Amino acid sequence: MRALGASRKQVTAATLTEAGAVAVVASAAGLAGGIGVAVGLQALFPAIGFPFPEGDLVVSGTSLLLPLAVGAGAVLALVAFVVLGPVASARAVRIIGGPLDRLRGVTGSLARRNALRSPKRTAATASALMIGVAVVSLFTVFGASLKATMDQTVERSFAGDVAVSTPSFGAGGSGLSPCLAPALAERPEVATAVGLGRGVAEVDGEGRALTVTDPVALAEAFDLGTVEGTLDGLGDDGIAITRGEAAEQHLKVGDRTELAFTDGKKDAFTVRALYGRSELAGDYVITRDAWAPHRVQDSDTLVSVTFEDGVGAADGKAAVAEAYGDPEVQTRDEYAQSSAGGIDMMLPLVYALLALAVLIALLGIANTLTLAVHERTRELGLLRAVGQTRGQLRAMVRWESVLVAAFGTAGGLALGGFLGWVLVKASDGAPDTAFAFALPPAQLVVVTLVGLTAGALAGLRPARHAARLDVLRAVAAD
Amino acid sequence: MNTATPHRPSGAPHVPYAARVEAAVKVHGTSGTAVTALDGVSVGFPAGRFTAIMGPSGSGKSTLMHCAAGLDTLTSGSAYIGDTDLGSLDDRRLTLLRRDRVGFVFQAFNLVPTLTVAENITLPMDLAGHGSGLGRGRGLGRGRKDRHGRQDRRARQEQLEWTEALIDVVGLQDRLHHRPAELSGGQQQRVAVARAFAGRPDVVFADEPTGNLDSRSGEEVLGLLGRAVRGMGRTVVMATHDPVAAAHADEVLFLADGRLTDRMAAPTADKVLDRLKAFDARAAEGVGPRAVSGTASFARVAPDTTTGTVPDAAAGSASGAAPARPAPDTAPEGAKP
Ligand SMILES: Nc1ncnc2c1ncn2[C@@H]1O[C@H](COP(=O)(O)OP(=O)(O)O)[C@@H](O)[C@H]1O
Ligand SMILES: [Mg+2]
Numbered sequence: 046m047r048a049l050g051a052s053r054k055q056v057t058a059a060t061l062t063e064a065g066a067v068a069v070v071a072s073a074a075g076l077a078g079g080i081g082v083a084v085g086l087q088a089l090f091p092a093i094g095f096p097f098p099e100g101d102l103v104v105s106g107t108s109l110l111l112p113l114a115v116g117a118g119a120v121l122a123l124v125a126f127v128v129l130g131p132v133a134s135a136r137a138v139r140i141i142g143g144p145l146d147r148l149r150g151v152t153g154s155l156a157r158r159n160a161l162r163s164p165k166r167t168a169a170t171a172s173a174l175m176i177g178v179a180v181v182s183l184f185t186v187f188g189a190s191l192k193a194t195m196d197q198t199v200e201r202s203f204a205g206d207v208a209v210s211t212p213s214f215g216a217g218g219s220g221l222s223p224c225l226a227p228a229l230a231e232r233p234e235v236a237t238a239v240g241l242g243r244g245v246a247e248v249d250g251e252g253r254a255l256t257v258t259d260p261v262a263l264a265e266a267f268d269l270g271t272v273e274g275t276l277d278g279l280g281d282d283g284i285a286i287t288r289g290e291a292a293e294q295h296l297k298v299g300d301r302t303e304l305a306f307t308d309g310k311k312d313a314f315t316v317r318a319l320y321g322r323s324e325l326a327g328d329y330v331i332t333r334d335a336w337a338p339h340r341v342q343d344s345d346t347l348v349s350v351t352f353e354d355g356v357g358a359a360d361g362k363a364a365v366a367e368a369y370g371d372p373e374v375q376t377r378d379e380y381a382q383s384s385a386g387g388i389d390m391m392l393p394l395v396y397a398l399l400a401l402a403v404l405i406a407l408l409g410i411a412n413t414l415t416l417a418v419h420e421r422t423r424e425l426g427l428l429r430a431v432g433q434t435r436g437q438l439r440a441m442v443r444w445e446s447v448l449v450a451a452f453g454t455a456g457g458l459a460l461g462g463f464l465g466w467v468l469v470k471a472s473d474g475a476p477d478t479a480f481a482f483a484l485p486p487a488q489l490v491v492v493t494l495v496g497l498t499a500g501a502l503a504g505l506r507p508a509r510h511a512a513r514l515d516v517l518r519a520v521a522a523d
Numbered sequence: 524m525n526t527a528t529p530h531r532p533s534g535a536p537h538v539p540y541a542a543r544v545e546a547a548v549k550v551h552g553t554s555g556t557a558v559t560a561l562d563g564v565s566v567g568f569p570a571g572r573f574t575a576i577m578g579p580s581g582s583g584k585s586t587l588m589h590c591a592a593g594l595d596t597l598t599s600g601s602a603y604i605g606d607t608d609l610g611s612l613d614d615r616r617l618t619l620l621r622r623d624r625v626g627f628v629f630q631a632f633n634l635v636p637t638l639t640v641a642e643n644i645t646l647p648m649d650l651a652g653h654g655s656g657l658g659r660g661r662g663l664g665r666g667r668k669d670r671h672g673r674q675d676r677r678a679r680q681e682q683l684e685w686t687e688a689l690i691d692v693v694g695l696q697d698r699l700h701h702r703p704a705e706l707s708g709g710q711q712q713r714v715a716v717a718r719a720f721a722g723r724p725d726v727v728f729a730d731e732p733t734g735n736l737d738s739r740s741g742e743e744v745l746g747l748l749g750r751a752v753r754g755m756g757r758t759v760v761m762a763t764h765d766p767v768a769a770a771h772a773d774e775v776l777f778l779a780d781g782r783l784t785d786r787m788a789a790p791t792a793d794k795v796l797d798r799l800k801a802f803d804a805r806a807a808e809g810v811g812p813r814a815v816s817g818t819a820s821f822a823r824v825a826p827d828t829t830t831g832t833v834p835d836a837a838a839g840s841a842s843g844a845a846p847a848r849p850a851p852d853t854a855p856e857g858a859k860p
């Protein structure tokens with residue numbers, strides 16, 4: 046008995062250690078991933094012509110605070126899960142295991158009841174997998190949401206056939222010449238070409254991103270929704286604002302508002318137009334003339350081009366490339382793809398994380414089951430004595446393992462999904478972003494299958510061990 | 524070997540044996556620590572009869588039962604259930620044979636703690652994938668193989684009636700949905716008996732089924748075994764070192780040091796006790812073959828150390844003087860045909 050007590054303690058300790066290790070690794074990876082996401086955001090948003098405030102401090106502030114807040118929430122949720130684990134495991138196993146009775150008869154029934162024997166132990170055993178799956182699904186959910194947000198943005202607002210963007214994702218630095226867009230517009234293959242630059246100014250004391258462009262060309266190239274007022278007469282003292290932002294600032298067409306620029310100058314602007322869609326255009330649009338006195342460097346970050354009817358994508362692309370020496374010219378699909386590329390780059394990291402978590406969880410489950418088999422030696426002998434075949438016995442142990450893993454996986458998915466949702470909602474509240482929440486079904490299915498497979502694998506060794514039991518010795522064991 | 528055996532199954536083909544062993548030898552352990560638990564035993568257990576195997580602790584009773592029931596394999600010789608030679612079966616077939624054709628009642632720990640009484644009783648049938656219906660309400664027995672044709676449905680109905688009759692006899696109707704832990708030791712053994720008979724096996728082996736019970740519960744269990752044979756036509760083989768228990772049987776076989784030494788038909792506790800005393804006397808004179816140490820302890824009936832039993836004053840005393848126990852010669856009478 047003492048030996049059993051000791052080994053039970055050992056297993057608990059081992060499980061806790063494993064859970065701790067996963068937590069530490071996950072946190073580290075989470076932090077790295079978080080920074081990666083933040084960096085990615087900074088790089089990606091300007092790249093897709095999303096005017097980002099140039100004041101880097103503001104950006105870093107939000108991008109650091111956000112993961113921190115979410116991290117604190119995650120820790121709380123984890124603690125709640127550990128405390129509620131036993132209760133949850135009993136309920137969850139009963140529900141998840143329900144179909145087993147029907148599908149696998151006595152074998153399934155016995156497996157389910159064995160998993161229910163010690164809800165505390167089941168919960169502890171499943172926790173490593175749960176944490177791993179939670180972290181991974183948090184990443185995939187957040188990644189998918191980010192991607193969905195970008196896709197949505199591009200879909201809604203990318204009116205052009207190809208986009209010309211700066212070759213490197215550097216902030217500021219080398220942009221596209223403001224002459225490029227008009228030059229491209231001259232070409233016979235090109236119908237419209239609009240260049241988008243970015244600027245920043247304080248409106249009502251708060252930093253705001255400005256889109257510097259030719260408003261008429263902008264309206265031709267992008268879908269701005271319903272426009273109130275007129276975009277063709279902004280001049281050097283006119284401004285166009287999204288309807289939502291205008292409502293927040295209590296502005297309507299004809300009102301005046303003061304913009305404080307980074308060079309310290311303040312100018313009064315008249316609101317000449319309100320528009321509906323902000324995705325690529327941003328919340329504030331001013332003309333090049335209005336921006337010229339305050340500019341550090343006159344450049345566009347993106348030129349969006351549409352071709353004349355009958356001009357194929359390849360021909361058009363070649364024409365644009367010819368007009369501009371070394372451009373990054375992309376069709377709409379390529380453009381959307383490259384915008385989301387950073388997120389896909391995260392996936393290998395996420396799957397590596399999953400593999401690590403699963404490996405650790407697998408060992409934990411196998412350990413606990415081996416111990417359980419040892420404790421139930423006599424009962425297993427009895428089952429064999431009254432006619433349970435070796436195959437049935439193995440299946441029973443394996444199904445118990447799968448049930449424990451299923452509980453861990455389900456808990457992890459729920460936890461990760463929830464945290465992902467919280468993160469997305471929190472990001473949505475940040476300025477200049479309109480975040481969409483998305484669940485990536487394929488990836489979540491992969492995570493689920495991996496979790497369940499881990500359970501099946503973890504059960505192999507204990508099952509083989511149990512099936513090798515000498516029936517008589519087992520019955521006679523004391 | 525044949526000279527030492529009271530009867531030889533192969534020489535009497537007209538007697539239908541539910542189970543038998545021929546020239547059974549079982550050596551436990553490896554050469555250094557080898558123990559010969561069975562030393563050339565040939566014996567048949569007639570169908571429809573209640574046979575008791577008596578012998579002191581360590582005489583090989585459990586070994587004989589295990590080998591005859593397909594729980595253990597013989598070192599040499601052969602064991603049969605009906606006409607099936609157990610030696611010819613692989614592990615899987617042996618398991619299926621135990622499930623479908625043999626019942627076993629151990630001294631203790633007969634029940635699966637996570638299953639209810641009803642589920643424990645139907646466990647072997649549920650493992651076979653055709654539940655009697657009792658365990659089915661709780662998920663047991665709803666196996667995939669549980670798709671029955673018309674004929675099967677009739678068989679299932681019969682099985683259901685049999686199980687219900689069995690539960691009636693065992694008297695556990697109001698405990699069907701309890702867990703074993705909620706039952707007394709005697710109730711648990713009664714459930715074990717019901718489980719052993721539930722699949723209507725060729726033969727039920729009971730190894731000291733009353734060894735852990737007080738005399739009253741023990742008497743109930745013995746009564747059940749007797750009724751199963753006389754009222755329901757089942758076959759029972761029971762190992763015991765208690766003359767009172769042995770008196771419930773139709774015939775008693777005496778085992779000492781792995782050999783059959785004697786047999787007695789229509790036993791009573793007194794007659795069994797007298798026979799044991801006679802053994803002891805012979806052993807004291809040094810007449811006993813090579814079973815000196817085995818028979819020397821007979822009258823005392825030492826605690827069964829191999830099964831880890833704590834000696835029970837009432838059950839362990841062969842004197843029959845335990846106050847709670849009914850008079851040895853009257854107890855089994857009611858159970859006789
Ligand atoms: N698994 C085993 N390993 C070694 N010796 C054993 C084993 N099982 C039984 N024996 C020995 O075989 C002999 C017969 O044991 P057993 O059949 O249990 O006798 P009984 O049931 O009559 O007490 C004893 O000497 C016992 O110690
Ligand atoms: Mg014994």
